Structure formats: structure tokens, C-alpha cells
Amino acid sequence: MEDLLALGGRSIKSRLLIGTGKFPSYPLMQKALEVAQPGIVTVALRRVDLGSQADNILEYVPKSCILMSNTSGARNADEAVRIARLAKAGGQGNWIKIEVIQDNKYLLPDNLETLKAVEILAKEGFIVLPYMSPDLSMAKRMVDAGAAAVMPLGSPIGSNRGVKTRELVEILAREIKAPVIVDAGLGSPSDACECMEMGCAAVLVNTAIAIARDPVTMARAFKEAVSAGRAAYLAGLASAGSGASASSPLTGFLRDETR
Amino acid sequence: MILTLNGKQESIDRPLSLDALVAAKELCPDKIVVEHNFSIVSKEDWPKIMLKDQDMIEIVSFVGGG
Numbered sequence: 001m002e003d004l005l006a007l008g009g010r011s012i013k014s015r016l017l018i019g020t021g022k023f024p025s026y027p028l029m030q031k032a033l034e035v036a037q038p039g040i041v042t043v044a045l046r047r048v049d050l051g052s053q054a055d056n057i058l059e060y061v062p063k064s065c066i067l068m069s070n071t072s073g074a075r076n077a078d079e080a081v082r083i084a085r086l087a088k089a090g091g092q093g094n095w096i097k098i099e100v101i102q103d104n105k106y107l108l109p110d111n112l113e114t115l116k117a118v119e120i121l122a123k124e125g126f127i128v129l130p131y132m133s134p135d136l137s138m139a140k141r142m143v144d145a146g147a148a149a150v151m152p153l154g155s156p157i158g159s160n161r162g163v164k165t166r167e168l169v170e171i172l173a174r175e176i177k178a179p180v181i182v183d184a185g186l187g188s189p190s191d192a193c194e195c196m197e198m199g200c201a202a203v204l205v206n207t208a209i210a211i212a213r214d215p216v217t218m219a220r221a222f223k224e225a226v227s228a229g230r231a232a233y234l235a236g237l238a239s240a241g242s243g244a245s246a247s248s249p250l251t252g253f254l255r256d257e258t259r
Numbered sequence: 260m261i262l263t264l265n266g267k268q269e270s271i272d273r274p275l276s277l278d279a280l281v282a283a284k285e286l287c288p289d290k291i292v293v294e295h296n297f298s299i300v301s302k303e304d305w306p307k308i309m310l311k312d313q314d315m316i317e318i319v320s321f322v323g324g325g
Contacts, residue, residue, distance in 0.1 A: 019323075019324060019325025020323040020324060020325070021323040021324045021325045022323065022325075023323060029323070042324060042325055043321045043322065043323065043324050044321070044322050044323065044324025044325075045292075045319050045320070045321060045322070045324075046319060046320070046322045047265040047266070047317065047318065047319055048265070048286060048291055048318050048319060048320045050264070050265065050284055050286075050318075053285070054320070054322075056287070056290045056320070056321075057321055057322060057323055058290075058321055069321065069324075070324050070325065072324055072325075082297075085299060086292045086294060086299060086317075086319055087292075087321075089292045089299045089301070090292045090319075090320075090321060092321070157325070183325075184325075204325070206324075206325030207325065
């Protein structure tokens with residue numbers, strides 16, 4: 001049976017989500033997306049630059065991907081709700097990644113304001129995925145408020161430092177009924193693989209792919225890492241032990257056992 | 260009249276509807292979302308909105324983001 005990600009009423013083939021910021025060019029981003037075939041692609045919403053004719057990013061996103069706007073730039077729930085409504089009016093569906101940040105140094109999310117935005121937007125029929133610090137109580141509240149998934153951070157946005165929050169994310173993966181999608185900070189395919197091995201439903205990667213010397217090949221590497229990690233999780237990882245346990249038989253050695 | 264367009268003040272010396280403003284800025288209607296005094300206005304309704312002094316207009320579009 002095919003292993004699909006059930007999320008927001010959809011069955012999604014790929015457990016890799018890709019963000020579209022920081023790519024050297026839209027055509028290169030398009031190639032990376034075509035190679036990685038992410039289930040969901042994120043975008044942001046900004047004021048148009050009235051002085052220049054910018055290219056439309058949506059033309060470079062494969063039609064097979066679900067498009068999800070984020071609410072980046074929001075400093076509180078009201079601003080996130082405003083951005084979400086604008087994004088929906090942009091005609092790209094009702095998937096929204098809630099991102100509420102007041103901390104400009106580490107870009108860590110404000111879980112309380114995020115929860116308020118989840119409550120409002122879920123009631124309005126949005127498919128809501130909150131970006132959050134990995135706190136179990138808050139994650140439960142997000143799901144109770146209607147979040148379709150929770151998106152705990154691995155490490156600060158764009159830091160490429162990997163899953164520094166591992167212990168807490170693992171708890172979420174075990175305890176939260178909704179999909180747990182690790183977002184932010186994943187720097188290498190092995191980081192993504194680690195998340196999948198521990199039972200997370202998916203990962204969202206942007207910077208590590210976008211700023212790689214070769215984003216297209218890096219996108220493929222992440223895709224393969226996510227598949228490998230997911231397969232390992234489904235196969236059931238062997239538990240780690242402190243001593244040794246021989247892999248080869250301990251009998252029939254070519255030596256004289258009597259001496 | 261003075262409008263605030265994307266956070267910047269702009270002086271307009273003639274009656275102007277929202278769709279005329281979009282056209283004057285050479286924006287592609289299909290790529291943008293317009294908010295007029297904090298209310299989202301759908302494309303079909305742009306011609307009906309005549310801009311007034313002190314109106315606030317935000318015009319946004321999708322860009323790359325994570």
C-alpha cells in the first residue's frame with residue numbers, strides 16, 4: 001500500500017515540503033521543485049514593488065504541488081489573520097502556514113499569538129499549519145483549536161543547524177495525533193532523514209536547498225533522505241544498546257576450543 | 260487627494276477608481292490582491308470603488324518564502 005501523508009483532507013505523496021525563498025532564480029527553483037516533487041510548496045505575501053515589474057513566482061511552481069502561503073511578517077495574531085485572508089483572496093486555496101514572530105534576533109515563534117490565529121483561521125475554514133516552538137501542551141492546544149498539523153522548529157530559521165530540539169520534537173511525534181512537520185533549521189539531508197526516522201510526518205526545507213551550490217541536486221538529495229528516513233521508521237528501527245551483540249554466529253570457529 | 264499606497268503617501272489630482280489606480284501602476288490584475296481601508300476588494304469590485312482623500316490601499320502579491 002502506498003504510504004501517503006493524510007493532511008488537510010488530502011492524501012499527499014511526498015513528505016518533503018519546500019519553501020521558495022532565497023533561490024538564485026525562479027527558473028532554478030522551478031527545476032529544483034520538478035526534481036524533488038514536494039507535496040507542498042510555501043510562498044510569502046508582500047507589498048508589490050510599484051517601481052518594477054516583478055516576475056510571478058506562481059508560474060514557476062509545478063501545478064502538482066499544493067501551494068501554501070505563510071504569514072511571515074506578522075508580529076501578532078491579528079496581523080497573521082490579515083495576511084491569511086489576503087493570501088486566500090490571491091486565489092491559491094486555503095492552506096496557510098501561520099508564522100508569528102516578534103523576536104527579530106532568533107526568529108523564534110510566539111506560540112500564544114500563533115494559537116490565537118489558529119483558532120480564528122480554522123473557524124474560517126482555512127487548513128492551518130502553525131509554525132511553533134516544540135511545546136507539547138501548546139501543540140495539543142493548536143490541534144484542539146483546529147490545526148491540521150503542527151510545525152515545530154528544528155533550530156532557528158535559516159541556521160542550518162539541524163534538529164537541536166530533537167528531544168522535544170520526538171515527544172510531539174509520539175504524542176500528537178495530527179502530523180508533526182519539522183520546519184526550520186534543517187541544514188542537511190541527514191537532518192531531514194533524522195526527523196523522519198523519529199516518526200515525524202514530514203519536513204519543510206527552504207534555505208538548505210535554496211542556497212546550496214547546486215540547488216537542484218540538493219533538492220534531490222533531500223527527497224531521497226526523506227524517503228529513506230520514512231522507510232526506516234516504517235520498518236522499525238532496532239534499539240540502541242550499550243554493549244556489543246555479535247552479528248555473526250558465535251559457534252563453529254576455526255580454532256581449538258579445548259586449549 | 261492624498262492616498263496611502265503600500266505605506267507611502269501619494270498625491271492624486273483627479274477622480275480615480277481602484278481599477279484605474281491598478282491600471283495606472285501597470286499591475287497585472289491576476290497577480291495581485293488589493294486591500295482598501297483594511298477590506299479586501301475582489302477584482303470585480305475594483306471599478307465600483309472611487310478613491311477618497313486619506314484612503315489606505317495595500318497591493319500585495321506572492322513572493323518566495325519558507
